Amino acid sequence: MRLFPKPRMLVLIGLLTMLALVLVGRWLNATKVGGQAPAEPFRIAGNFYYVGASDVSAFLITGPEGHVVLDAGYPTTARLIMASIAKLGFDIKDVKVLLNSEPHPDHGGGLAALQQASGAQLWASDASADSLAAGGDDADTILPLRALLWIGVLGYPPPRVDHRFKDGDTIRVGPIVLTAHITAGHTRGCTSWSFPVHDGDRVLNVVSVCDTGVLATSTYPEQAADRERSFRVLRSLPADIWVTAHARWWGRYRKFVASSTAKNPVEPFIDPEGYRAFIDAAEAEFHSGRMH
Numbered sequence: 001m002r003l004f005p006k007p008r009m010l011v012l013i014g015l016l017t018m019l020a021l022v023l024v025g026r027w028l029n030a031t032k033v034g035g036q037a038p039a040e041p042f043r044i045a046g047n048f049y050y051v052g053a054s055d056v057s058a059f060l061i062t063g064p065e066g067h068v069v070l071d072a073g074y075p076t077t078a079r080l081i082m083a084s085i086a087k088l089g090f091d092i093k094d095v096k097v098l099l100n101s102e103p104h105p106d107h108g109g110g111l112a113a114l115q116q117a118s119g120a121q122l123w124a125s126d127a128s129a130d131s132l133a134a135g136g137d138d139a140d141t142i143l144p145l146r147a148l149l150w151i152g153v154l155g156y157p158p159p160r161v162d163h164r165f166k167d168g169d170t171i172r173v174g175p176i177v178l179t180a181h182i183t184a185g186h187t188r189g190c191t192s193w194s195f196p197v198h199d200g201d202r203v204l205n206v207v208s209v210c211d212t213g214v215l216a217t218s219t220y221p222e223q224a225a226d227r228e229r230s231f232r233v234l235r236s237l238p239a240d241i242w243v244t245a246h247a248r249w250w251g252r253y254r255k256f257v258a259s260s261t262a263k264n265p266v267e268p269f270i271d272p273e274g275y276r277a278f279i280d281a282a283e284a285e286f287h288s289g290r291m292h
């Protein structure tokens with residue numbers, strides 16, 4: 001009987017162990033920096049700006065009585081967001097309100113750092129508030145992912161949730177008025193936002209859509225019914241300009257490039273057809289049962 005594997009087997013085990021360590025290391029790194037690259041900040045329309053990274057979005061809405069920042073990316077995206085706010089000529093200390101679409105680490109991760117730098121008040125839906133305050137822990141997430149969060153691999157520094165809102169509530173900072181729409185499904189507290197911006201003498205309706213994707217790692221009993229309702233809510237919102245928390249979904253770069261040469265730089269961002277197509281595609285994906 002052989003007690004030890006052959007030398008060739010030992011080499012193979014050694015190589016596989018190294019490969020596994022490299023892959024785990026890369027994965028850990030990706031969860032920390034999110035594979036995010038810095039992106040040029042820009043004005044979308046009026047007082048509405050993009051300040052996010054190459055893919056995870058963050059938005060700045062400015063006003064005379066203080067600014068609002070919507071979403072914060074990964075923990076390490078916060079410094080990119082702060083650099084973008086400064087590059088646009090605004091002061092992080094003038095940010096008075098922080099908002100979030102949903103509390104997964106790619107959108108809630110940087111909130112604590114932004115809050116620390118600004119002193120801003122964080123508003124969240126009831127379900128999101130619990131998860132945000134727990135650094136991303138969420139009872140609807142499957143156990144292996146929660147375990148990774150408990151040992152500090154996933155998760156993020158918890159921000160302080162100052163206020164909770166209900167579906168349909170409005171958040172005001174001087175003349176800025178944002179309406180919260182709970183569009184649950186991706187998570188229970190998933191929040192889409194609608195608000196007007198001014199472009200010259202016209203008013204444009206903006207909708208920030210919360211993630212509509214179906215995750216195999218996050219489920220709860222009322223999820224299917226919530227999704228059906230969320231699609232109805234999203235279809236009912238008038239949208240001239242639409243965005244989501246992942247920039248590739250709303251064509252950030254394509255629209256930004258088109259904007260830089262357009263006669264009216266706002267025009268490439270006006271995309272009601274794209275909004276409807278996005279909802280159609282998300283609803284079709286949901287009904288197909290495909291997950292990602």
Ligand SMILES: [Zn+2]
Nearest residue numbers: 102104186211
């Ligand atoms: Zn998510």
